[in-house]
Amino acid sequence: MNALYSLLFVFLLVLIPLFGVDAAHMRTFFGVCIPTTAFIIFLIGFVYKVVIWGRSAVPFRIPTTGGQFQSFDPKLFKQNKLDCPQTGAQTFFRMVLEVFAFRSLFRNTQVSLHQGKDQPVVAYKSSKWLWLFAITFHYSFFIIALRHLRLFLEPIPFLPVGALEFVDGILQIGAPVMYLSDVGLMVGVLLLLGRRLVLPRINYISYVSDYFPLLLILSVALSGIYMRYYAKVDIIAIKELTMGLVTFHYVVPESIPASFFVHVFLVSTLMVYFPFSKLMHMPGVFLSPTRNLPNDSRAKHHVNPWNDPNIKAHAYADYEKQFGVPMAEAGLPLDNPENGVPKDEAEA
Amino acid sequence: MSDIPKADELFKSIDYNPPLTGWMETPVDFSPGNWCYPAKPEKIEYMETKLPGLWGEARKWVPSEVDWKLPANWKETVVSGFRERLKKFRSLQLFMDICVRCGACADKCHYFIGSGDPKNMPVLRAELMRSVYRGEFTVAGKILSKFTGSRVMEEDVLKEWFIYFYQCTQCRRCSLFCPYGIDTAEMTMMARELMHLVGLNTNWIMEPVSNCNITGNHLGIQPHAFKDIVDFMVDDIEEVTGRRVKAPLNEKGHEILFITPSGDVFADPGIYTFMGYLLLFDYLDLDYTLSTYASEGGNFGSFTNNETMKKLNAKMYAEAERLGCKWILGGECGHMWRVVHQYMDTMTGDTQWSGMTTPKSPVTGTVFNNAAATKMLHITEFTADLMKHNKLKLDPSRNDHLRVTFHDSCNPARGMGLLEEPRYVLKHVCNNFFEMPPATIREQTFCCAGGSGLNTDEIMEIRLRGGLPRGNALRYVQEQHGVNMMACICAIDRATLIPLADYWAPGVAISGTHELVANALVLEEGEVRTMDMRQEPLPGFEDEDDDWTPPNMEDA
Numbered sequence: 001m002n003a004l005y006s007l008l009f010v011f012l013l014v015l016i017p018l019f020g021v022d023a024a025h026m027r028t029f030f031g032v033c034i035p036t037t038a039f040i041i042f043l044i045g046f047v048y049k050v051v052i053w054g055r056s057a058v059p060f061r062i063p064t065t066g067g068q069f070q071s072f073d074p075k076l077f078k079q080n081k082l083d084c085p086q087t088g089a090q091t092f093f094r095m096v097l098e099v100f101a102f103r104s105l106f107r108n109t110q111v112s113l114h115q116g117k118d119q120p121v122v123a124y125k126s127s128k129w130l131w132l133f134a135i136t137f138h139y140s141f142f143i144i145a146l147r148h149l150r151l152f153l154e155p156i157p158f159l160p161v162g163a164l165e166f167v168d169g170i171l172q173i174g175a176p177v178m179y180l181s182d183v184g185l186m187v188g189v190l191l192l193l194g195r196r197l198v199l200p201r202i203n204y205i206s207y208v209s210d211y212f213p214l215l216l217i218l219s220v221a222l223s224g225i226y227m228r229y230y231a232k233v234d235i236i237a238i239k240e241l242t243m244g245l246v247t248f249h250y251v252v253p254e255s256i257p258a259s260f261f262v263h264v265f266l267v268s269t270l271m272v273y274f275p276f277s278k279l280m281h282m283p284g285v286f287l288s289p290t291r292n293l294p295n296d297s298r299a300k301h302h303v304n305p306w307n308d309p310n311i312k313a314h315a316y317a318d319y320e321k322q323f324g325v326p327m328a329e330a331g332l333p334l335d336n337p338e339n340g341v342p343k344d345e346a347e348a
Numbered sequence: 349m350s351d352i353p354k355a356d357e358l359f360k361s362i363d364y365n366p367p368l369t370g371w372m373e374t375p376v377d378f379s380p381g382n383w384c385y386p387a388k389p390e391k392i393e394y395m396e397t398k399l400p401g402l403w404g405e406a407r408k409w410v411p412s413e414v415d416w417k418l419p420a421n422w423k424e425t426v427v428s429g430f431r432e433r434l435k436k437f438r439s440l441q442l443f444m445d446i447c448v449r450c451g452a453c454a455d456k457c458h459y460f461i462g463s464g465d466p467k468n469m470p471v472l473r474a475e476l477m478r479s480v481y482r483g484e485f486t487v488a489g490k491i492l493s494k495f496t497g498s499r500v501m502e503e504d505v506l507k508e509w510f511i512y513f514y515q516c517t518q519c520r521r522c523s524l525f526c527p528y529g530i531d532t533a534e535m536t537m538m539a540r541e542l543m544h545l546v547g548l549n550t551n552w553i554m555e556p557v558s559n560c561n562i563t564g565n566h567l568g569i570q571p572h573a574f575k576d577i578v579d580f581m582v583d584d585i586e587e588v589t590g591r592r593v594k595a596p597l598n599e600k601g602h603e604i605l606f607i608t609p610s611g612d613v614f615a616d617p618g619i620y621t622f623m624g625y626l627l628l629f630d631y632l633d634l635d636y637t638l639s640t641y642a643s644e645g646g647n648f649g650s651f652t653n654n655e656t657m658k659k660l661n662a663k664m665y666a667e668a669e670r671l672g673c674k675w676i677l678g679g680e681c682g683h684m685w686r687v688v689h690q691y692m693d694t695m696t697g698d699t700q701w702s703g704m705t706t707p708k709s710p711v712t713g714t715v716f717n718n719a720a721a722t723k724m725l726h727i728t729e730f731t732a733d734l735m736k737h738n739k740l741k742l743d744p745s746r747n748d749h750l751r752v753t754f755h756d757s758c759n760p761a762r763g764m765g766l767l768e769e770p771r772y773v774l775k776h777v778c779n780n781f782f783e784m785p786p787a788t789i790r791e792q793t794f795c796c797a798g799g800s801g802l803n804t805d806e807i808m809e810i811r812l813r814g815g816l817p818r819g820n821a822l823r824y825v826q827e828q829h830g831v832n833m834m835a836c837i838c839a840i841d842r843a844t845l846i847p848l849a850d851y852w853a854p855g856v857a858i859s860g861t862h863e864l865v866a867n868a869l870v871l872e873e874g875e876v877r878t879m880d881m882r883q884e885p886l887p888g889f890e891d892e893d894d895d896w897t898p899p900n901m902e903d904a
Contacts, residue, residue, distance in 0.1 A: 002495075005495065049445070052441065053438060053441055053442055053445075055435070056434060056435050056436070056437065056438040056440075056441040056442075057435065057436055057437065057438060058438045058439075059436065059437060059654075059694070060690055060691050060694050060695075061690060061694070062439065062531070062534070062690055062763075063690075064520055064523045064524055064529055064531060064762055064763075065761070065762055065763060065764055065765035065791065066524055066762070066791045067765060067767070067790075067791055068765055068767045068768050069718070069764060069765025069766060069767075070718055070765075071718065071729070071768065071769065072714060072716045072717070072718050072729055072733060073714075073732075073733070073736065076732075076736060076768075076772070077732075077768040077769060077772070078768075080765075083791070084765040098527075098529075102527055104452075104524065104525060104526060104527050104528075104529065105450075105452055105525075105527040107524065107525055108452050108525060109455075109456075109525075109787055109792075110455065111455040111456075111461055111817075113359070113362060113364075115359075115360075119823060119827075120355070120356065120359040120816075120820060121820065121824075122461065122816060122817055122820040122821070124785070124787035124788075130450060130451075130452060134450070134527070199451070200364075200365050200366055201364065201366060201451060201454050201455075201466065201469065202449075202450075202451040202454075203366075204366035204370075204371065204466055205371075205449045205451060205454075205466075205469070205471055205472055205475070206449060207449075207495060207496060207497040208492075208494075208495035208496070209488075209492075209495055209496045209497065210448070210449055212495075276486070276487065276488045277488070278445075278446065278447065278448045278449070280445055280446055281446040281447070281448050281528055284442055284445060284446030284528060285446070285527070285528045285529075287438065287442055288442060288446075288528050288529040288530070289438055289439045289442070289529075290439070290520075290523050290529035290530075290531045290534075291528075291529035295690075295764075295765055297689060297690050297691070297692075297693055297694055297721070297722075298688070298689050298692075298693065298718060298719050298720075298721055298722045298724070299717065299718050299719065299720045299721050300720070300721050301693055301694075301697050301721045302693070302694045303694070304694050304695065306436055307694070307695065308655070308658070309698075311399070311655055311658045311659050311662070312659070312662055312666075313659060313660075313662035313663040313666045314398070314561045314562070314659070314663070315666075316641050316666065316667065316670055319562075319563075319564065319641050322562075323563075323570055323571050323572070326570060326571065326572035327571045327572060327640075329572060330571065330572035330575045330576070331575070332571055332572070332575060332597060332598050332640065333598050333599060333600070335670070
C-alpha cells in the first residue's frame, strides 16, 4: 500500500511538467524558476539541518568500539586502529572507510534458526547483499551526478568529468555509448526497492517516505535514460539552458523537448525533498558520534558543555553520621570519632 | 519459572514473520511477565530529595492496569523533555533524523532473535521514539503523519515505550552493524530519562540506585555488614589456601583504591571472584584499600538518567581523595566500565584530587597511559601486565577440571574495546580454553539479556528468550569441546548467565576471570591445593572429606 501511494505520487510528479510545458507553455517556469528555487531550498534546508545538528551538544565520547582498544602494551595486544580508533587520524580513516566503503554494512550477518539433531541451532552467516546493492546504487548515483558537471562547466574539465565519462563508457556498447553508472543506478534502485517489497521484515518497517525517494530516483533515472538513449535530445540546447542557470543569463531554447522538463522537475522535487527526509543520512553519517569520535575518554580529558558541577556525591560525612555507630563497633576507622558514639550515650 | 515453556518449545515458538497489522496498530501485551515491577514509592521519594525534579510523582501503579496514574501534565513534561534532550545530545538529534530503515540491525538484537517480536528489531524500537519526534517536532511529520510514520505523544505511546525500552539492554550490538552508527542504547537511555520524569520506573533499578546512594552499594549492605562479609570471605580463602589474607577496609594512606561491583560481595559465584581479588592482592602485598562508602563499581544511575549516573559515579573520586589514594583499580564489571571508560572523566574528572596519578603498577613499574585521564585501571589490564612480566607463579593444571570459554560482556566489548586482556589472563590460568563461534564473541558478542537493569525474575521469559543467542553458542562449545565453565568479566553476567545456562546449556557453570586466577595462583613453592575456590575438591582429592562429586565432574 505504501509503495502504491509512492508510485502514485511519482506519476503525478511526471504529469505536472508534461501539462505545464505542453499545455500551459510554462517553459521558463519549469526550465528556470523551478530548478533554481529547488536548488535554493535544497541548499538552505541542507545547511539548516546540519547547523541544527552542529548546535546540539556532544557531551560524551561514545564510539562503538568494534575491536581491541589501544592497550597499555600495544605490542602484546594489537590495537584494531580502524574499528577502535584512539587518535584523530585513526578516527579519520575509520570515517573514510565508513563513508566510502560502507564498512559497518559490510559486516552484516543474517540469522537463521534450525532444528538440529537434538538441539536448536541459531546460525549466522555473512550477508553482503544489502552492502552490494547499496554500494552499487550510491556510487552510480555519485558518478552520474559528477558527470552532470559537464552541463555546468565550460570548458569541460578532464578531471573528473572527462575521465569519468571515459571509464564509465569503457564497454563501448551502443550509440550513444552506454554508461555503466546508468545500469548501476537502475539495478541498484530496483534491488533496493525489491527487497523492501519482498522481504517481510523490511516491508513491515517501510513507510511511504521509504518508497517515495526510491521511486523518485528511479523516475529521474528513467527520464534521463530516455533522453540520452532514445530521444537523443539536443544536448547543445540543454547546455545552453544549464549554463544559463549557473551564469544567471537565463535562456530556454525552443528545441528542448518536454522530457527534459520532466527530468528537471523530478530532480527539483528530489532536491526539495532531500533536506526534510531520511536522505539527510548523507551528511548525517559524517556527524555520527558513535563513529566520528576517538575512543580516548580514559586517556584524555574532554569537556561536556552542560556538565552540572552542582551534582555531587552523597557526602561521606553524612554516610559516617548515619552508620558511624555500627562502623565503630565493627572496628572500621572513622573520620570523626564522635560519629561512633551511640546517641543515648552522647546525650548522657 | 513454572509457567515458562521448555527450551525446545520456546525455540519452536519463535516466528520471524511480522504480524498482519501495522506496528502502530498492533496492540501491546501488558500482561504480567512483560514488565518489571514499578519502583516502591519510598525509593522515588528518597531520590527526589537528592536529585529533585527528575522522578515525577512517587506513587503506586501497576502496568497491567489501565490507569498508570500519570501526572496531569505528563504529555507536556515528556515532549518538552524530549525537545531539551535533542539539544543536549547530538546522538539523539541525529539518530532521530538519519535512519533509512535499511533493516541491517533487525536481526542483530538478542531480544528479536529470541522473540521474533518486530518491535524488538532495533529499527522499530527506535521508531517508537522517532515516530513521536516526527509527529511533534518536524513539519513533514505534522502534515503527512501517515506517510512518514509519524504520531503525536499519547498515553498508549508512552506505555509502549515502557514495555519496549525496558526490553533493551543497551548492549549496542545493533550500533556495530548500523551503517550510520545509530546506537539504540542512546535512545533507550533518553526514553528512560523521559519516562522517569513522569514517574515510570522499575524497582529493580530504583532500589539499587537509592541503595547505592545511601550505603554505597546496590544491595544496601551497611558498612559493618560489608565488613562481616569480607571477613567471612577471608575465612573461606584460608580454608582453601591456608593463607590468611589482608582485606583493608576504609583505610587511609594506601596507594590504590579498589572498587568492584558489590554483586561480587554478595552472591555465588561472584564471591569467588572477589576472593580471587583478595588473594591476588595479598600475594602481591599490594598497597591498597577497599571502601564501604564506595563499595559499588556498577553504576545503576546509568540506567536512569545522566544526573544520577554522575552523582553515583562521583563517589569514586571523592573516596580516593578522602583516603588519599593515588589511583583506582576497578574490578570485573560490564556497565561499570562503560561508565568509567566513556563517561567518568568527562563527568567527574574535574573532582579528582591533586594527588591522583596515572596508574602505575607497583609490581612491574608499568605506567598505564591509556588511563591517564581517569586514573582508573581495569583489573584484567593489571593482571595481564603481571603475567607478561612473569610476576605470578601459576599452575594452570589446577583448572584442568574446567573446560573454559569466555563471554565478552557487551560494555567492555563495544563500549571500551577490552577484548584481548581477559583472554590473555584466562589462557595463562587454564589449559582448556575454547572460543564460542565468531559471530557471538568479541565485538559481536551477545548480551546476557539481563543488563541495564533487566536482571529481574518477573521478566524471566523475556530474559531467557533474549538469552537464546548466547545460550545456543554456549551449547555449541559444550557439545563440541565439553565446555563446562563460562568465564566473564561482569557481575551482572555472573548473576544472569546462570539461569540462562541452566535453560539453554544445562551443565555449564559461570565464573569470574579472577576466580580462575585464584585457583591457579601458587602462593608459595610447593603449595598443594586440594580444592578450588568453591571448596570443591580438585581431581585426585575427591575423597578427602566426602565423596560428593560436583555436577560438572560427572563425565570426567
